[in-house]
Amino acid sequence: MANPASLTSHQVRLAARPVGLPTPANWQFTEEPVAEPEDGGIVVKTLALSLDPAMRGWMNEGKSYIPPVGIGEVMRAGGVGRVVASRHSGFAVGDTVAGSLGVQTFARFGGADLKRAGLNKIDLQLGTVTQWLNVLGMPGMTAYFGLKDVGLPQAGETLVVSGAAGAVGQTVGQLGKILGMRVVGIAGGAAKCAWVVKELGFDACIDYKGGAVKDGLKEHCPQGVDVYFDNVGGDILDTVLTRINRKARIVICGAISQYNATEAVKGPKNYLSLLVNRARMEGMVVFDYADRYPQAIAELAGYLKDGRMTSREDVVRGGVDAFPDTLLKLFSGENFGKLVLQLADE
Amino acid sequence: MANPASLTSHQVRLAARPVGLPTPANWQFTEEPVAEPEDGGIVVKTLALSLDPAMRGWMNEGKSYIPPVGIGEVMRAGGVGRVVASRHSGFAVGDTVAGSLGVQTFARFGGADLKRAGLNKIDLQLGTVTQWLNVLGMPGMTAYFGLKDVGLPQAGETLVVSGAAGAVGQTVGQLGKILGMRVVGIAGGAAKCAWVVKELGFDACIDYKGGAVKDGLKEHCPQGVDVYFDNVGGDILDTVLTRINRKARIVICGAISQYNATEAVKGPKNYLSLLVNRARMEGMVVFDYADRYPQAIAELAGYLKDGRMTSREDVVRGGVDAFPDTLLKLFSGENFGKLVLQLADE
Numbered sequence: 001m002a003n004p005a006s007l008t009s010h011q012v013r014l015a016a017r018p019v020g021l022p023t024p025a026n027w028q029f030t031e032e033p034v035a036e037p038e039d040g041g042i043v044v045k046t047l048a049l050s051l052d053p054a055m056r057g058w059m060n061e062g063k064s065y066i067p068p069v070g071i072g073e074v075m076r077a078g079g080v081g082r083v084v085a086s087r088h089s090g091f092a093v094g095d096t097v098a099g100s101l102g103v104q105t106f107a108r109f110g111g112a113d114l115k116r117a118g119l120n121k122i123d124l125q126l127g128t129v130t131q132w133l134n135v136l137g138m139p140g141m142t143a144y145f146g147l148k149d150v151g152l153p154q155a156g157e158t159l160v161v162s163g164a165a166g167a168v169g170q171t172v173g174q175l176g177k178i179l180g181m182r183v184v185g186i187a188g189g190a191a192k193c194a195w196v197v198k199e200l201g202f203d204a205c206i207d208y209k210g211g212a213v214k215d216g217l218k219e220h221c222p223q224g225v226d227v228y229f230d231n232v233g234g235d236i237l238d239t240v241l242t243r244i245n246r247k248a249r250i251v252i253c254g255a256i257s258q259y260n261a262t263e264a265v266k267g268p269k270n271y272l273s274l275l276v277n278r279a280r281m282e283g284m285v286v287f288d289y290a291d292r293y294p295q296a297i298a299e300l301a302g303y304l305k306d307g308r309m310t311s312r313e314d315v316v317r318g319g320v321d322a323f324p325d326t327l328l329k330l331f332s333g334e335n336f337g338k339l340v341l342q343l344a345d346e
Numbered sequence: 347m348a349n350p351a352s353l354t355s356h357q358v359r360l361a362a363r364p365v366g367l368p369t370p371a372n373w374q375f376t377e378e379p380v381a382e383p384e385d386g387g388i389v390v391k392t393l394a395l396s397l398d399p400a401m402r403g404w405m406n407e408g409k410s411y412i413p414p415v416g417i418g419e420v421m422r423a424g425g426v427g428r429v430v431a432s433r434h435s436g437f438a439v440g441d442t443v444a445g446s447l448g449v450q451t452f453a454r455f456g457g458a459d460l461k462r463a464g465l466n467k468i469d470l471q472l473g474t475v476t477q478w479l480n481v482l483g484m485p486g487m488t489a490y491f492g493l494k495d496v497g498l499p500q501a502g503e504t505l506v507v508s509g510a511a512g513a514v515g516q517t518v519g520q521l522g523k524i525l526g527m528r529v530v531g532i533a534g535g536a537a538k539c540a541w542v543v544k545e546l547g548f549d550a551c552i553d554y555k556g557g558a559v560k561d562g563l564k565e566h567c568p569q570g571v572d573v574y575f576d577n578v579g580g581d582i583l584d585t586v587l588t589r590i591n592r593k594a595r596i597v598i599c600g601a602i603s604q605y606n607a608t609e610a611v612k613g614p615k616n617y618l619s620l621l622v623n624r625a626r627m628e629g630m631v632v633f634d635y636a637d638r639y640p641q642a643i644a645e646l647a648g649y650l651k652d653g654r655m656t657s658r659e660d661v662v663r664g665g666v667d668a669f670p671d672t673l674l675k676l677f678s679g680e681n682f683g684k685l686v687l688q689l690a691d692e
Contacts, residue, residue: 065622238613252621267584267613275598275629276411282628283621 007034007043007084009106012323014069018059020262021331026059027324028072037087040111044081044119046101047346048315050133051327051339052078052167053231056259065285074102075323078138080122080129081107082346088114091121098122098132103323105343118290126301130313134338135304136297138286139167142253143229144296145289147172150251150282151227155180158221160240163231164205165192165312167338168253171300172229173202174309181227184220186213186236188333195336199310208236217243227251233258234266241270248279260331312337319343353380353389353430355452358669360415364405366608367677372405373670374418383433386457390427390465392447393692394661396479397673397685398424398513399577402605411631420448421669424484426468426475427453428692434460437467444468444478449669451689464636472647476659480684481650482643484632485513488599489575490642491635493518493525496597496628497573501526504567506586509577510551511538511658513684514599517646518575519548520655527573530566532559532582534679541682545656554582563589573597579604580612587616594625606677658683665689 008031015028037043058069058076069076079101083091088111091097099119101107109117127136134140146168147153159176163169164185173196176183185196185205193205206216213236217225224245230237233255244250258265274281289296303309314335316326322341329335354377361374383389404415404422415422425447429437434457437443445465447453455463473482480486492514493499505522509515510531519542522529531542531551539551552562559582563571570591576583579601590596604611620627635642649655660681662672668687675681 063622233618252618254621255618258618265615265618267615267617269611269613271613271617271627272579272598272601272604272611272629274627275600275631276409278629278631278634280626280628281617281620282626283618283624285621285624288624 007106008032009034009104009108010320011074011105012103012320013072013074014059016071017061018056018260021260022056022059022324022327024324027075029321034106034108037085037108038110039087041109042083042088042091042114043085044097044101044107044109045084046079046081046105046107046343047096048080048129048133048340048342049101049103049323050078050137050139051323051330051341052138053254053256053259053330055327056331065287074104076100077103078133080132095121096124096129098137103320105320126297127304130315130338130340130342131304131311133340134167134313135171135300135309135311139338140171140300141289141293141296142284142286143168143171143175144300145286145292146251146253146284147175147227147229149289150284151229151249153179153181153227156182157226158182158184158223158245159227159229160184160186160217160221160225161229161231162186162236162240163254163256164196164202165336166231168231169229170196170200170312170337171309174200174303176227177201178303178308182221182223184217186216186232192336195312199312213239214242224248229253230255232256233268238268238270241268241273244273244277244279246277246279248277250274250279250281252281252283256331313340314338315340315342317342353452354378355380355450355454356666357420357451358449358666359418359420360405362417363407364402364606367606368402368405368670368673370670373421375667380452380454383431383454384456385433387455388429388434388437388460389431390443390447390453390455391430392425392427392451392453392689393442394426394475394479394686394688395447395449395669396424396483396485397669397676397687398484399600399602399605399676401673402677411633420450422446423449424479426478441467442470442475444483449666451666472643473650476661476684476686476688477650477657479686480513480659481517481646481655481657485684486517486646487635487639487642488630488632489514489517489521490646491632491638492597492599492630493521493573493575495635496630497575497595499525499527499573502528503572504528504530504569504591505573505575506530506532506563506567506571507575507577508532508582508586509600509602510542510548511682512577514577515575516542516546516658516683517655520546520649522573523547524649524654528567528569530563532562532578538682541658545658559585560588570594575599576601578602579614584614584616587614587619590619590623590625592623592625594623596625596627598627598629602677659686660684661686661688663688
């Protein structure tokens with residue numbers, strides 16, 4: 001293992017807050033020597049970074065569920081890495097860890113930073129590096145707790161999930177099937193829809209680029225919609241609102257269609273369907289469930305192992321300089337599966 | 347008591363579905379002789395009718411929580427009346443009843459109709475005829491179950507209620523005070539706001555006609571908003587969404603600002619505040635709680651009796667022909683308290 005003092009970390013920093021889609025002007029590339037870890041600290045080499053729709057929100061000024069990334073700061077990103085230097089008794093050189101590494105090739109943590117970064121050792125017997133950023137990582141945790149704790153799913157009910165081929169959606173739908181629900185996805189394009197049905201076992205998938213979502217819901221949800229897991233917002237949320245059942249639960253997990261809006265976010269004009277149907281729309285933030293991640297990871301890893309669940313990651317290989325362009329794939333819907341930027345193999 | 351066969355019922359029927367605010371062209375006035383009740387049936391003389399924002403929805407075509415009023419049918423209305431003829435063992439001539447009487451001076455019910463109309467004998471010892479259309483009637487039931495079962499109020503939390511001087515709002519706020527909450531109303535005009543604070547005991551009331559609701563919320567809800575009971579929708583809902591606390595509950599009871607909209611309903615563009623705050627927006631329809639009305643009526647009547655609660659009705663006296671104009675007072679916000687059309691004293 002190299003002496004950290006001889007290492008250089010390449011970093012992507014937020015240079016300016018974007019208006020609409022991020023552009024090259026929003027980013028700054030820097031490099032810095034990596035100092036030895038302080039007492040109680042570690043240095044981690046980034047193997048792979050998670051690229052998430054939520055990143056767009058972190059780039060905005062203003063109060064949200066976590067503080068925005070500051071101008072000049074390394075862009076926040078979850079990742080998997082390998083410990084390359086340690087002065088912490090709980091981490092050994094060679095350990096694989098997951099947590100908030102940032103968009104940089106090496107991350108140096110003081111003892112106090114480790115908890116803030118949510119850094120944990122992970123077991124590659126349970127899943128691959130990229131699965132640890134997907135079904136065993138934040139997207140999987142979001143799917144698990146959003147569906148179970150907020151969606152309150154019942155066997156026999158109909159679950160609709162948007163962004164069905166994406167990181168969260170793929171796990172939501174497969175969990176719904178395991179729970180005995182009828183599961184209908186909404187995704188962009190015939191290839192994603194085919195995969196969602198054939199590989200993930202959803203009952204149907206509506207291609208929002210290929211026809212009216214309303215007609216698809218009528219056809220594939222003949223008993224109406226009991227749980228809607230919303231990753232996209234916008235017109236699709238509005239359309240699903242017209243098809244919900246009495247006492248339906250809408251899980252507001254995200255609204256990728258609105259994150260780059262330069263005009264006001266589009267509110268769901270059909271929200272009074274909540275009244276007519278005594279239904280509920282509820283937001284969730286995965287961090288609230290951190291105490292229960294181990295239980296969820298164990299359960300999901302079990303499903304991966306016994307074949308009841310699969311996962312798909314869209315892995316882009318490159319340096320941190322590939323981050324800006326790779327991120328844009330999320331907003332064009334170009335990614336197919338959980339989007340990961342893989343910086344190194346080991 | 348007059349022989350029903352000699353009675354004439356004056357009726358207001360829906361002539362055409364309105365676009366925007368109802369106009370005279372939407373109504374038809376008819377009169378009919380009142381037949382003797384059939385075996386198991388009764389005839390009721392209407393004393394007072396409840397005028398409710400929900401009536402506007404019942405005039406629209408299309409699926410809602412109850413079927414629309416059909417063209418040519420007597421307009422649906424809750425009311426209090428007196429039994430003037432009975433061939434039903436459970437009702438005697440002279441009994442006072444409440445239920446769905448319709449906008450007519452006499453209502454004739456077959457045995458099978460009684461349950462559908464929700465007709466029950468009422469006790470005028472517990473409240474006046476107009477209170478039975480207000481705090482002891484549908485508005486009071488809506489307030490009680492909407493706040494308790496959907497709002498999940500906790501002592502010490504902050505409750506905001508729009509339409510605070512209206513039928514539902516006045517009871518919601520007073521219940522909130524009884525439950526130990528900080529209660530802030532939103533109402534239109536200084537007179538209503540003064541009454542809400544001085545007579546009902548709210549902690550504050552924001553006059554939406556007199557200034558920015560946002561500033562009022564900042565001033566009067568220094569700890570944020572935990573429960574928002576929404577009767578109005580529109581911009582006020584959107585503004586409250588910017589002030590909610592983590593795990594806040596928004597009770598969607600109505601949206602009077604939108605009922606006469608000729609363009610699309612305005613969706614709450616700040617709905618992603620639900621996500622950031624892990625908050626919930628949930629609709630309610632009072633009929634779902636019918637089994638528990640007796641318990642709620644007993645509790646609310648107790649508060650009226652011991653002075654912990656008061657009520658205000660805006661009573662218009664007139665014939666059924668006064669119904670169309672009186673209804674419009676609701677949508678201009680001209681009514682001050684629960685709007686009632688009183689047709690007769692006994």
